[in-house]
Amino acid sequence: MWRWSRRQVLVEERAWRTATGRGAQRLGWLPLDDPGLRLLREHIDQLPALGAERIAGLYRSLRKAQEDAKNEPGAADFYYGECEMRRHASSTPWAERRILWLYWLVAGYGLRGLRSLTCLAVLIAGVAVALQQVGFPPCHPVPPLVALLVFTTQSVVSLETRLAALGRDFTLTGAGDGLRLLVRILGPVLLALALLSIRNRVKR
Numbered sequence: 001m002w003r004w005s006r007r008q009v010l011v012e013e014r015a016w017r018t019a020t021g022r023g024a025q026r027l028g029w030l031p032l033d034d035p036g037l038r039l040l041r042e043h044i045d046q047l048p049a050l051g052a053e054r055i056a057g058l059y060r061s062l063r064k065a066q067e068d069a070k071n072e073p074g075a076a077d078f079y080y081g082e083c084e085m086r087r088h089a090s091s092t093p094w095a096e097r098r099i100l101w102l103y104w105l106v107a108g109y110g111l112r113g114l115r116s117l118t119c120l121a122v123l124i125a126g127v128a129v130a131l132q133q134v135g136f137p138p139c140h141p142v143p144p145l146v147a148l149l150v151f152t153t154q155s156v157v158s159l160e161t162r163l164a165a166l167g168r169d170f171t172l173t174g175a176g177d178g179l180r181l182l183v184r185i186l187g188p189v190l191l192a193l194a195l196l197s198i199r200n201r202v203k204r
Contacts, residue, residue: 005108005112007077007080007081008077008078008081009077009081010055010058010059010062010081012050012054012055012058013055013059013081013084013085015050016050016051016052016055051089051090052085052086052088052089052090053085053089053090053091055081055085056081056082056085056086056089059078059079059081059082059085060078060082062075062078063075063078063079063082066078072200073200073201076111076200076201079109079111079200080108080109080111083100083103083104083109084104084109086100087100087101087104106119106190106193107190107193107194107196107197108197110193110196110197110200111197111200111201112197113193113194113195113196113197113198113201116190116191116193116194116197117190117194119190120156120187120190120191120194123183123186123187123190124149124152124153124156124183124187125149127152127179127180127182127183128145128148128149128151128152129145129148130179131148131151131152131172131176131179131180132145132148134173134175134176134179135148135172135173135175135176135179136171136172136173136176137171137173140171152180152183155180155183155184155187156183156184156187156188156191157187157188157191
C-alpha cells in the first residue's frame, strides 16, 4: 500500500498479527490467501504461539547481531519490529506504550523521516493560521498568511523572528507568544527526528 513503508519482518510477527487480528489489509499487511504467501500459509499454523514480548526479544537479538557486524542500515527494520512488539506487549508499562505510540506516529521510531517532516509542515501551517486568529491584539491589523508562515518557519530554525509586514512592526498577544513558544520547542524536535531517520538509514 502506497502510504506504508516496506520492511523485513519475522514470520512469527506475521503469525501473531494473524492470530490477534492486527494484520488487516488496512494496516498494509497482505492477506494470507495472497499467492506470495502460500508457503507461509501452509506452515503458519505449525508455528509456536509466541507473544509480543517474545517476538520483541527475537527482533532485539537480530538487531544486535546486525549492529555488531557494523550493519546499521540492516538493523533498522529489526529495530522497528522490536519497537512495534514492545508497543503492543501487555508487559510494557502503560506510559511507555503511550510514548512508543507517539514516537511511532511522528517519526516511525526514528526511521520514517517523511512523517517528521509532515508533522513539522502541519505544525507550521497550524500555528500560522492560529496566529491569524488569536495572535494579535484586536486593534492591530493582522499580517497576511504568507508573512506568518515565514515568521513561524523562522521560529523553528531560530533565525531572527521580528515580524515586519506591510512596513510596520506587530506585537503578539499572550496567546501569540504561547504559540511561538510551542513552535520553537516542537519544531526543532521534529526537524531533529527527520535528520535522525536519515542517519539511521545511511550510517555505516
